[in-house]
Amino acid sequence: MESAARPTEIKRIGRSEIRILWSDGHRSLYPNHWLRNHCPCALCRERPPHLLPVRAGDGEELHALQIGLVGRYAISIQWSDGHDSGIYSYATLRAACPCCQPVEPASGSAS
């Protein structure tokens, strides 16, 4: 039975990215803005798209204040904009790994 890869290490890289090392040796880098804008919580998903981008104008870059484990299948991230209700499952994160996507969606437009 193929078993899904699991994170072995989750690390904040500077103030701009979060890195996940996976049990199969893969390494994923997620830009903070991409993660924040794809927050899976109900509040964010049901917000009209034009309201979605986070405010980043306070002179400070959006970053993760804290990362916590949710059960054994996900992480939660406390963002510097105060938002913390998103639960990012390992499966979703792995499927969304930027380097595995056929074409990288323009991630710079959010900031």
Place this chain on the structure above:
Amino acid sequence: MTTLQQIQERLSEIRPHGTPKHVLELGLVRGIDLRDGVVTIRFAPGPLPPPLAGALRAEIERAVGALEGVARVVVELEAAPGQGAAAPAQPIPGVADIIAVSSAKGGVGKSTVAVNLALSLRARGRRVGLLDADVYGPSLPLMLGVSGRPRMADEKRIFPLEKYGLQLMSMGFFLDDASPVIWRGPMVMGLVRQFLKDVEWHDLDILVIDLPPGTGDAQLTLVQQVPLAGGVIVTTPQDVALLDVQRGIAMFQQVNTPILGVIENMSAFVCEKCGAEEDLFGAGGGKRISDFFGVPLLGQIPLVQAVRQGGDAGLPIAIEQPQHPVSQAFLRIADNVLDEIEAARAPAPRIVG
């Protein structure tokens, strides 16, 4: 002059509420000390509910105090260990992983799920046993169409029955007819303990335990008797059921058992004639609970008549119609369960920086 033997004889006459075993056999007395007519008894009520423990204690004092030459009886209550840490959980010989299927209340289809999950795990090539610990209403014999007494050896070892490639044990195998079973708490515990200890499982990858419905003492005792690879919670989508699930989650958390996930049963009604789906109990309850509590949603099983018919006829849908969407859903759940068991073994990721 009173002797230790006399005291033991007295104690061996005390049986909690009609259980076949007395307090010594049940391991409730941890030590007896006799000095100058003062008898000190270390009494460990363990998981017994306090009122029952109190009654037993009084009975011990009375019985031993009535012996000639005993001036005083001191019953020392052995501090009940924290609920998570009662008797150390003993692995079951011949079983690699044990998962418990629970529901906070009856009627959500827990046994149907347990049976079809066990069969689907079997279909995935695992050697699977199914222990019907629902002593109040054992349904495994009916659902799988098995009957007959399990073979016994040495009056102690019980050999499981087999059907559809599953090794099976159920209280139902020992009951003669459909007469209602009235069990008191301690009896349930004793019985289940015996089932866990004395059944000769043969080389199982996974033992699925169908817990009695509810989140009370009996269930709590059960889940701490054996080291569980994890617990599965069966629920229906409506809000009240979700409240119940919280209790199920709390129960597993209390004993530090990983929760493999939630299975939402009767998620939608599928009309046999037109195939239309209707959310009889509201939609997405299982999803909501898995989001809210941070436990995975292992899958959703629609309400389909064929499931009930299969169960009543002793031909579970996973056997009778392997291509049926419900059977396919059970296979996906089995895969998820296997993944989660694996995941529960894996160490949590390190969070750094």
